[in-house]
Amino acid sequence: MPDRKGDKPLVTEKKISRRTLLAGAATAAVVLAQTASGKSFQAALTKSELHLLEDPTKVPGVPPGTLGTRSPFEKPAKAPSDISSRTPLQDLFGTITPSDLHFERNHNGVPAIDPAKYELVIHGMVDKPMVFTLADLKRFPSVSRIAFLECSGNYRSAADGKITPQQICGLTSQSEWTGVKLSTLFREVGVSPKSTWFLAEGGDAAVMTRSVPVAKGWEDAIVCYAQNGEAIRPEQGYPVRLFLPGWEGNINVKWLRRIELSDQPFQTRQETSKYTEAIGGGKIRQFSFTIDARSIITYPSYPQKVERGWIEIRGIAWSGRGKVVRVEVSTDAGKTWKPAELQEPVMDKAHTVFRYLWNWNGQLTEILSRTVDETGYTQPFLKELMAARGGNMGYHFNPVTAWYIQKDGQVLFKAT
Amino acid sequence: MFCQKVRSMQENMTKSGIFIGAFCLLFSISLTAHKTLTSAQNGSQADTLDYPRTFGFGRAATLEEIALLDTDVRPDGKGLPAGSGKVADGKLVYAAKCSGCHGVTGVEGPNDALVTVKNPADQKTKARSKTIGNYWPYATTVFDYIKRAMPFNQPGSLTDQDVYNLTAFLLHENGLIKPDEVINAQTLPKVIMPARDFFVPDDRQDGPEIR
Structure with a gap:
């Protein structure tokens, strides 16, 4: 940080809230500031300097910069564990997840890959085994698609109800993905018509592998190098990842370095002893790729507190099978259901915003949402889902989630 | 679709x-x-359909560079390298390279349990456990996964000999092979895995049914 005595910052942010003032910390606010020499930086203001925030119309603002910044007053954050990090669904608006808030699930960390040395090898049951550099991939005809990406292990509950949408199902995010269709590369290497599966392998420390049906590769798979208009973030697979719209996160192999065409699945660890689920009768379901329809109300949600009167209930709905055709909301604990408004355009295999205007009378109740997708599938209640799977939970668990609205306005999660 | x-x-x-x-x-x-x-x-x-037959981008891959990356092993044994492994030798490799994360006998953790507990006090523990003996449908996966991803802090550091030995040891600890059985490209695909019969392909129909 520059020497603030000799190079006094010009403060250019809006008024801070009374609550921040009352917080009484030694650092009273963090603002964007500019040095006399023109560099902008984030500066901490002491209490004695807070007057600088009072009228931003009386001091020059920060000049244009090389990178945009998030307001220092906004602090959305992913919630990391050792193996994953969750998107703060309750803090987002619309359907595009800011790239730095996209969820992460890694199997041995995020690798550092030099794009100049990056290569994708495609071999196996092909006419011409080939190697593509990043520059090669970018020369091919490109395609962009907005779609969600969700980890199949994405349901958590809490007995005391103190759990946020981020904690319940924050392993889903949405981006505009850009790259070359895998079908284009399949044509280039001459994939054998007898090939039925391909192996996708990552260049991370897990050298993670999954088997994918070749039909999906022809249908809509994308070998992506961009996310939301820029190069894919390292956490999302820089420089290249596989994207399979509507399919469970793990199979969208990040840091993609190799594709091997075969006539059978490889039975990798991830698709055998990992991303499989018990469904009762001693059976374990395997190769369950598609994400079933789901929704969650993100406002109001825990730990928020609401006031009596008009509340716009907001949330997201999605299905890996296709488009969301309807979201129904109940404000009386599931006795009656009303259709929510869907934000257009509703896209295939994409997070879709829904809204429902509600006048809360201040009485204890429960609010719920459920999605119906274009295959006629209705998001099930937890009991229905468990009954259908022999009492098991596990991967691909997409139950209706409900929120208690207590008399004092406190919102708490309720497992249904 | x-x-x-x-x-x-x-x-x-x-x-x-x-x-x-x-x-x-x-x-x-x-x-x-x-x-x-x-x-x-x-x-x-x-x-x-309107694309040219080929764009001519990229280059031919050489057999050597493919071989360098292509370590995957299929259930039929395709991809297994030369060599063989013994249970007794695997025990030593396990103690040195694996026990820190998976426990002295492959049960204690702190990371994933690898070995099925033979007579668990709680039967449910056994049913849920994703050990090799309980939950891995193909023996070849053990070799493939260890070779590509283990040990976690030094992935890719084991020799094929180490991996064969470890595979033999872990299969034996799970009661799947005898102490003197040798594991190699011919014998590994033939190891009978109890979990094999439990696995079924996705039974969801892409319709209204809840499954």
Whole structure:
């Protein structure tokens, strides 16, 4: 940080809230500031300097910069564990997840890959085994698609109800993905018509592998190098990842370095002893790729507190099978259901915003949402889902989630 | 996938009350629908029809560079390297390289349990456990996974000999092979895994049914 005595910052942010003032910390606010020499930086203001925030119309603002910044007053954050990090669904608006808030699930960390040395090898049951550099991939005809990406292990509950949408199902995010269709590369290497599966392998420390049906590769798979208009973030697979719209996160192999065409699945660890689920009768379901329809109300949600009167209930709905055709909301604990408004355009295999205007009378109740997708599938209640799977939970668990609205306005999660 | 769309479209047509007396007429309409949807849904292929036969981007891969990356092992044993492993030798490798994370006997953790507890006090523990003996349907996966991803803090550092030895040891600890059995490219695919019969392909139908 520059020497603030000799190079006094010009403060250019809006008024801070009374609550921040009352917080009484030694650092009273963090603002964007500019040095006399023109560099902008984030500066901490002491209490004695807070007057600088009072009228931003009386001091020059920060000049244009090389990178945009998030307001220092906004602090959305992913919630990391050792193996994953969750998107703060309750803090987002619309359907595009800011790239730095996209969820992460890694199997041995995020690798550092030099794009100049990056290569994708495609071999196996092909006419011409080939190697593509990043520059090669970018020369091919490109395609962009907005779609969600969700980890199949994405349901958590809490007995005391103190759990946020981020904690319940924050392993889903949405981006505009850009790259070359895998079908284009399949044509280039001459994939054998007898090939039925391909192996996708990552260049991370897990050298993670999954088997994918070749039909999906022809249908809509994308070998992506961009996310939301820029190069894919390292956490999302820089420089290249596989994207399979509507399919469970793990199979969208990040840091993609190799594709091997075969006539059978490889039975990798991830698709055998990992991303499989018990469904009762001693059976374990395997190769369950598609994400079933789901929704969650993100406002109001825990730990928020609401006031009596008009509340716009907001949330997201999605299905890996296709488009969301309807979201129904109940404000009386599931006795009656009303259709929510869907934000257009509703896209295939994409997070879709829904809204429902509600006048809360201040009485204890429960609010719920459920999605119906274009295959006629209705998001099930937890009991229905468990009954259908022999009492098991596990991967691909997409139950209706409900929120208690207590008399004092406190919102708490309720497992249904 | 597009077949599923066709199915749902046929259902929609029926639901929307199109009454057609003759079955053959319905059949022909279904065929038309199929054709339309095939080209529309399968846009990936339709788009590429105007593409040149080849763009000429990229270069031919050499056998050497493919071999360097291609370590995967299929259930039929394709991809297994030369060499063989013994249970007793694997025990030493395990103690040195694996026990820190998986426990002295492969049960204690702190990371994933690898070995099935033979007589657990709680039967449910055994049922849920994703150990090699309980939950891994193919023995070849053990070799493939250890070779590519383990040890966690030094992935890719083990020799094929180490991996064969470890595979033999872990299969034995799970009661799947005898102490003197040798594991190699011929014997590994033949190891019978109890979990094999439990695995079923996705039974969801892409329709209204909750499964």
